[in-house]
Amino acid sequence: MKSLQHPRRLSSAVALFGVCALLVTGCTRDTGTTGGGTEGGAAAASPGITDTTVSLGISSPLSGATAGPGTCSVAGLNSYLEAKNAAGGFAFGDGKTRQVTLTYLDDAYDPAKAVANFRQLVNQGMFAYVGALGTPTNAAVMPIANQQEVPQVLLMAGAGEFSADQAANPWTSGFVPTYSTEGAAFGKLLVDANQPITVATLAQNDDYGSGYLDGFTAAIEGSQVRVVDSATYEPTDTSVDGQVTQLAASGADVLLSAVSVTPLQVGVLTKAQSLGWKPRVFLPSNTSTPATVLQPGGAAAYPDVYTPAFAKTPASPAFANDPDVQEYTKAFEQYGTSITKTYTPHCAWSYAEGAVLGEAFATMEEPTRESFMTALRGISGFTAPLLLPGITIDTTKEDQAAVSSVNLVRYNGTGYEPVQGY
Amino acid sequence: MPAFLTAGRLRAAAVAVVAVVLVLLPLVSSPYVNYQVTTMAVFAVALLGLNVVMGYAGQVSLGQSAFVGIGAYVAGYGTLNGWPVLLSFVVACLLPAVVGMLVALAAARLRGLALAMVTIALPIVGTPVAKRLSDVTGGSQGLTVSWLEPPSWVALADDQWRYYVVVLIALGVFLLTRNLVRGRVGRSFAIVRDNEAVALSMGISPYRTKVLAFTLASTIGGASGFLYLAVVQYTSPETLSFGTSINLVVAMVIGGTGSLVGAVLGAVYYVLVPVLAGQLDASRTALLSGAVLLLVLFVLPGGLVSLPRRVHQLLTARRRRSATTPPGAPDGQAGTPALTSDGVAP
Helix, strand or coil, X not given: CXXXXXXXXXXXXXXXXXXXXXXXXXXXXXXXXXXXXXXXXXXXXXXXXXXXXXXXXXXXXXXXXXXXHHHHHHHHHHHHHHHHHHCCCEECCCCCEEEEEEEEEECCXXXXXXHHHHHHHHHCCCCEEECCECHHHHHHHHHHHHHHXXXXXXXXXXXXXXXXXXXXXXXXXXXXXXXXXXXXXXXXXXXXXXXXXXXXXXXXXXXXXXXXXXXHHHHHCCCCEEEEXXXXXXXXXXXXXXXXXXXXXXXXXXXXXXXXXXXXXXXXXXXXXXCCXXXXXXXXXHHCCHHHHHHHHCHHHCCCEEEEECECCXXXXXXXXXXXXXXXXXXXXXXXXXXXXXXXXXXXXXXXXXXXXXXXXXXXXXXXXXXXHHHHCCCEEECCCCECCCCCEECCCCCCCCCCCCEEEEECCXXXXXXXXX | CCCCCCHHHHHHHHHHHHHHHHHHHHHHCCHHHHHXXXXXXXXXXXXXXXXXXXXXXXXCCCCHHHHHHHHHHHHHHHHHCCCCHHHHHHHHHHHHHHHHHXXXXXXXXXXXXXXXXXXXXXXXXXXXXXXXXXXXXCHHHCEECCCCCCCCCCCCCHHHHHHHHHHHHHXXXXXXXXXXXXCHHHHHHHHHHHCHHHHHHCCCCHHHHHHHHHHHHHXXXXXXXXXXXXXXXXXXXXXXXXXXXXXXXXXXXXXXXXXXXXXXXXXXXXXXXXXXXXXXXXXXXXHHHHHHHHHHHHHCCCCHHHHHHHHXXXXXXXXXXXXXXXXXXXXXXXXXXXXXXXXXXX
């Protein structure tokens, strides 16, 4: 009996696999033909764009450790696009008005899943891939996007590689300022103070940390600002107390804390003050949210906490009467809150990104991906909603992201306010 | 059951159908489907390696992603430095094998939870090491490659060519592993899994057998890493992450431990469920995947591989009540309950 049972089970299971495989083929080919149908609408048009619609896609981490920023990178964008759709749609450079649909998928910060999602979106007839969050996931998609000539634009990733080489990757562009842009902005603030300042640095031991340090080091070169001690940590570390204790011994005036992990950044703020070391602190833009980092970390104890910013914080009382913020809040409550439960700055950033897309649509003369890229690369001096005064979108710079400058803001105990020098 | 439907003919017919489907699939489906099926083949190999050590030899390993990652990095490094593909493949298998053996030489002295802890260390140490060795690994930005394009004499697209290469290598690995686990080595694995004292009394060294199982698992993991790079064309420290290891263990249990077919079904689950969950509601993929996991484990504790047997049992229970083996009886090949007690407890 046994000798009979095994082969039968094996064959049935194998057959089951075959059926599954066929099922997948069947399902997806259906959607594939739908995508082809849209294509047939206008002969010269790229896939995913008709006379009345254009479909965009995004794959971000919607589950797992990076879910907060990941869901916000979708929610803000969706809010802008849907609000604009509800108001009639986007006016395009070819004289037509189109509704924009956004399809979003979860990659859980896994590069293989991001590639699968990208291919799925292309298969479903996506016109352009926009605003995806994550360095490894976008790095995995980049070669495929450029090979297939699908726009992979306005990425929510601060690594320099997405904006550095436009000749090699003409279909890829970044949105948020690169890490080194942020580091350089802080270096400049210290240099402008024109006095001897000592700095201690704590940086994540990868290109995230080195991006900040490179920008900072380049900015303070030849000035009176001196780095007296530095330490690194691994993103997988559960505590940075040792590093903070080491840096505290230097008694530096300023701490540059290029830490990307929220609990660790809280640990930096609590540990340094428990040692009696209260330098002025510089935090990166993605770990400087008052509610999740500064208040738990007791940041009010420090003479000054700076962070780079390029967008308004919608929750801040300072912007309560700002028309941009009011419009954002209205759209977000309607179209964003179902996607994310937590606020990170990425919600506001991706909202502004939606406006940049609108600006590109307005100047794109043909319904093609080439025309879209040309339009997107030609935006300069554009004031997107929610951007801080003085910050504009400039996509014409060869080696910079769409937002290539930042303002520094200072923590005042409840929110952020503009900095008036060191 | 009609007389012509003997088990042998059914099996031959099923194998033929699968073979035809596997050959024709890439020619008629979209690049996306080819990518997904190829990814299934990649993870089927990774799960196969995990199955060798956990399913057949009964030792807990939570570090399989580290070997997949090493294999992928070796393949990536080889490609970027112009190694022949064959050399990349051999080194992508050998280096994880050596690492796996070195760890196993120390770890195989431990049992149960202590052993599990040692294997957890691999991805946890591996991820930061991969970030630090940025000259070789490209740091946290990873390695992007562009290789395994079809030779000029083959009229196939990239995705079709990669599909055939990957599926062929995967079939080869499965065939070799099948012969291995059904032979002397497989029997020694089973004895060590079930009772180390008995193994010892029969002249089988549990220690050597465990080291062998770990080494084999890491070799196969390395091979799957090579295939991973062939499909994804990119690798980063995320590939080694502990989360991937856990997901692989989950997929193996879902597919069915100690079973070759289980490894394939586990891979189908690993790739397909997130996609289906994403189509239902992209904001709640983790929740939906968790629900599916619970459902499968409740309905089919033996994994997906036990589904045909369960159906078969239900269909034939009435007719052959006296002849059938008791449900769930181990037959030494497949369908043994997930995580046998000696697999987790000393």
